[in-house]
Amino acid sequence: MAQPTFSTHVGMVDILPDEVGKWQKLEQIIREEAKKFNFEEIRTPILEQTELIARGVGQLTDIVSKEMFAFERGDDHYVLRPECTAPVARAFVEHHLDQRGGTQNLYYIGPMFRAEKPQKGRQRQFHQFGAEIIGAADPAADVDIIALMMSIYDRVGIANTTLKINSVGDPESRKAYKKALKDYFRPNLSKMSEISQERFEKNPLRILDSKEEEDQPFIEDAPLITDYLTEETAEHYGRVKELLDNLEISYEEDPYMVRGLDYYTRTAFEVISPDLGAQDALGGGGRYDLLIEEIGGQSTPAVGFAAGMERLMIACEELNIELVDEEMLDVYIVTLGEKARKWAVKHLPKLRKSGLSASMDYIGRSIKSQMKDADRENARHTIIVGDHELSEGKFTLRNMKASEEDAYTFDEILRRLTE
Ligand code: AMP
Numbered sequence: 325m326a327q328p329t330f331s332t333h334v335g336m337v338d339i340l341p342d343e344v345g346k347w348q349k350l351e352q353i354i355r356e357e358a359k360k361f362n363f364e365e366i367r368t369p370i371l372e373q374t375e376l377i378a379r380g381v382g383q384l385t386d387i388v389s390k391e392m393f394a395f396e397r398g399d400d401h402y403v404l405r406p407e408c409t410a411p412v413a414r415a416f417v418e419h420h421l422d423q424r425g426g427t428q429n430l431y432y433i434g435p436m437f438r439a440e441k442p443q444k445g446r447q448r449q450f451h452q453f454g455a456e457i458i459g460a461a462d463p464a465a466d467v468d469i470i471a472l473m474m475s476i477y478d479r480v481g482i483a484n485t486t487l488k489i490n491s492v493g494d495p496e497s498r499k500a501y502k503k504a505l506k507d508y509f510r511p512n513l514s515k516m517s518e519i520s521q522e523r524f525e526k527n528p529l530r531i532l533d534s535k536e537e538e539d540q541p542f543i544e545d546a547p548l549i550t551d552y553l554t555e556e557t558a559e560h561y562g563r564v565k566e567l568l569d570n571l572e573i574s575y576e577e578d579p580y581m582v583r584g585l586d587y588y589t590r591t592a593f594e595v596i597s598p599d600l601g602a603q604d605a606l607g608g609g610g611r612y613d614l615l616i617e618e619i620g621g622q623s624t625p626a627v628g629f630a631a632g633m634e635r636l637m638i639a640c641e642e643l644n645i646e647l648v649d650e651e652m653l654d655v656y657i658v659t660l661g662e663k664a665r666k667w668a669v670k671h672l673p674k675l676r677k678s679g680l681s682a683s684m685d686y687i688g689r690s691i692k693s694q695m696k697d698a699d700r701e702n703a704r705h706t707i708i709v710g711d712h713e714l715s716e717g718k719f720t721l722r723n724m725k726a727s728e729e730d731a732y733t734f735d736e737i738l739r740r741l742t743e
Pocket of ligand 1: 407438440445446447448449450451452605606607608609630631632633634635
């Protein structure tokens with residue numbers, strides 16, 4: 325076979341027809357759960373202004389400093405969105421969504437782009453679903469966001485997850501904590517990884533994220549942010565835990581979890597799955613009370629999550645969870661001869677207009693291959709049409725699952741299939 329001339333870019337993946345059913349099913353679950361929680365969908369462009377992402381996500385993050393697909397055209401700086409919280413926040417500010425009143429409870433589903441080194445569970449184009457509550461500082465909003473995320477995993481059947489939570493503080497707590505971290509790491513800095521040495525000056529919190537082996541002994545005993553929270557932040561965090569307890573959502577506290585995005589304040593959380601291997605994060609999120617002001621809006625508290633859809637699919641595979649609704653074709657018309665094909669072309673639209681999904685053979689295959697095709701298409705029924713049937717005015721309607729068949733007029737068939 326000739327080698328194909330073109331292929332996808334590295335880290336970009338086609339979702340082929342055989343796989344698309346599980347994506348549709350997952351999207352359906354997300355939409356249904358979001359509706360139960362009273363969230364509305366928002367769709368933002370794939371391309372955003374580079375400056376929005378740089379400011380929103382943070383200049384020092386890996387996403388902005390290393391992983392952006394960015395280009396210029398004329399005077400405009402475009403970036404393929406690497407995440408959707410900053411775009412949703414932009415849309416909130418740009419369209420004055422606060423004027424709709426109340427909190428804005430929004431969700432999204434779509435592709436995101438990060439120029440990471442691809443591996444299992446890490447792609448350059450991947451998909452996230454996520455949700456945001458904009459306009460509420462109350463811990464109840466944090467918990468509603470977490471509950472929505474967990475309810476989606478529940479619906480899918482991924483039970484074996486761990487919810488890790490932390491408070492990353494407000495700017496005041498963070499300032500005190502950063503100083504404490506620097507004082508703690510400074511004496512051993514020369515023994516630590518290059519990347520941690522770099523982070524030391526720019527954002528010492530990110531050292532806690534380090535996966536480098538030589539850093540681990542120092543990270544183990546590092547000061548805890550929870551010891552540096554202001555009274556108000558500590559109280560907020562306490563309320564979040566209390567509400568999670570009330571809802572019987574189990575969690576583990578992880579005082580070293582800081583997450584890769586700069587905009588988080590107070591609550592931060594992550595859901596991990598032991599079924600995922602090295603890339604074990606299913607999703608995560610947190611509060612971002614400063615983001616909206618940072619990108620030019622009024623100071624507005626907000627909280628949200630983002631979750632990877634490919635990772636969820638991998639977890640399903642590991643757990644043998646079938647995400648597919650049995651997609652069935654209602655009718656396949658099997659034809660023998662030219663007259664029968666003409667009949668089928670004329671009657672297909674009638675079946676479809678009655679709300680049935682219907683198909684036929686277009687390329688003159690034998691009856692045997694048409695029956696095989698009908699099987700492959702998961703057809704509930706076949707209508708078998710040949711010269712004999714045409715002259716009788718009665719056609720064989722075969723129930724493929726029950727392997728039963730009988731002869732009926734077309735009107736009778738239509739009635740039987742639609743009643
Ligand atoms: P983040 O926006 O970095 O908080 O990521 C949220 C979730 O998106 C992660 O927990 C992953 O499940 C997923 N995710 C992030 N980056 C990638 C990627 N490059 N490939 C696949 N999934 C990703």
